[in-house]
Amino acid sequence: MPEAKPTSRQWRGVLREYAHRLDVTDATPIVTLGEGGTPLIPAPALSHRTGADVYVKFEGMNPTGSFKDRGMTMAVTKAKEHGAQAVICASTGNTSASAAAYATYAGLTAAVLVPDGKIAMGKLAQAIAHGAQLLQVNGNFDDCLDIARELAAHYPVHLVNSVNNDRIEGQKTAAFEVVEVLGDAPDFQFIPVGNAGNYTAYTRGYSEDLAAGNSTKLPRMFGFQASGSAPIVLGHVVKDPDTIASAIRIGNPASWELAIAARELSNGYFGAIDDDKILEAHRILSREVGIFVEPASAISVAGLLERAAAGEIPKGATVVLTVTGHGLKDPHWALRNADGSDVVPTKVSVDPVEIARVLGLTPSS
Numbered sequence: 558m559p560e561a562k563p564t565s566r567q568w569r570g571v572l573r574e575y576a577h578r579l580d581v582t583d584a585t586p587i588v589t590l591g592e593g594g595t596p597l598i599p600a601p602a603l604s605h606r607t608g609a610d611v612y613v614k615f616e617g618m619n620p621t622g623s624f625k626d627r628g629m630t631m632a633v634t635k636a637k638e639h640g641a642q643a644v645i646c647a648s649t650g651n652t653s654a655s656a657a658a659y660a661t662y663a664g665l666t667a668a669v670l671v672p673d674g675k676i677a678m679g680k681l682a683q684a685i686a687h688g689a690q691l692l693q694v695n696g697n698f699d700d701c702l703d704i705a706r707e708l709a710a711h712y713p714v715h716l717v718n719s720v721n722n723d724r725i726e727g728q729k730t731a732a733f734e735v736v737e738v739l740g741d742a743p744d745f746q747f748i749p750v751g752n753a754g755n756y757t758a759y760t761r762g763y764s765e766d767l768a769a770g771n772s773t774k775l776p777r778m779f780g781f782q783a784s785g786s787a788p789i790v791l792g793h794v795v796k797d798p799d800t801i802a803s804a805i806r807i808g809n810p811a812s813w814e815l816a817i818a819a820r821e822l823s824n825g826y827f828g829a830i831d832d833d834k835i836l837e838a839h840r841i842l843s844r845e846v847g848i849f850v851e852p853a854s855a856i857s858v859a860g861l862l863e864r865a866a867a868g869e870i871p872k873g874a875t876v877v878l879t880v881t882g883h884g885l886k887d888p889h890w891a892l893r894n895a896d897g898s899d900v901v902p903t904k905v906s907v908d909p910v911e912i913a914r915v916l917g918l919t920p921s922s
């Protein structure tokens with residue numbers, strides 16, 4: 558008898574995997590690139606540094622390299638269901654990359670508005686590769702979002718920013734995945750904050766799991782903004798937001814009120830982190846854990862280190878850090894040393910002896 562083949566199946570994307578928990582039926586024209594099902598990676602190095610039990614939810618493993626795909630599958634599916642011909646978004650980069658890819662798959666046109674010169678090269682390349690109509694606006698992200706909202710209100714284009722509730726619905730599935738893997742909600746959830754859409758989405762996902770009896774608690778939701786663009790922390794709009802973490806360079810978050818409500822619900826926290834601490838956390842995550850993220854994502858790690866140093870994280874607490882975007886989107890930060898100088902790779906000739914010497918190897922006996 559031939560040995561039975563082990564059964565395996567491909568992850569079907571969040572709309573099919575969680576159809577029973579989303580507004581999706583058999584008749585829904587699902588647009589998916591297989592997003593979700595991302596790894597929740599134990600991070601012993603961060604557990605060792607903090608005394609907590611730390612896991613990293615690596616959202617860079619989504620099809621376009623960021624968490625946006627979870628929301629975009631829902632938003633573009635709904636756009637298609639409503640007969641839209643075109644979608645529009647404002648973006649600091651990742652939303653535009655995701656909208657472009659999902660719109661292409663669905664046969665729709667994508668128009669994307671990005672702040673001129675302020676988005677990472679990898680993200681710009683993605684949107685262009687997928688054939689989006691990309692316009693670089695002479696303004697910041699907040700200006701772009703105002704225009705996208707206005708165009709969607711007055712022209713036949715479907716808005717796929719996170720002010721569209723479909724985006725939040727899709728993104729809440731990340732919390733479902735965490736609860737499934739851990740068997741319960743964590744004690745703390747750390748997350749970067751720009752428009753606060755994802756902070757809102759995780760809170761909704763965890764709340765639904767609690768209500769359904771899948772978990773016993775709501776995690777405390779800890780959200781972090783860059784110091785130069787921290788409107789929620791400061792309590793006022795930041796006119797000219799500034800940070801090296803371009804993904805979260807946002808001065809007037811779209812989901813501000815929802816985020817405040819979510820913080821109150823979960824006894825959560827919003828904090829601000831300086832750029833040098835973001836880059837330090839970026840190096841720690843790369844070198845000590847082996848996960849490569851874009852700078853905005855590293856703020857989750859920086860936030861944990863800061864809160865743990867402040868004595869706010871009990872020993873043994875279960876902590877999930879969501880890292881939102883892949884490092885390959887914005888790789889040049891890895892080529893900078895801690896002192897700001899450029900990393901210069903060592904050059905060698907085609908000579909094993911020389912290379913062994915440079916590597917510090919001695920011949921084995």
Ligand code: F0G
Nearest residue numbers: 648649651652751752753754755881882
């Ligand atoms: N991390 C990354 C990598 C992001 O791209 C974003 C937002 C966030 C965190 C913050 O998420 O806005 O839900 O609080 N990027 C948007 C964009 C603004 O256009 O790609 P949020």
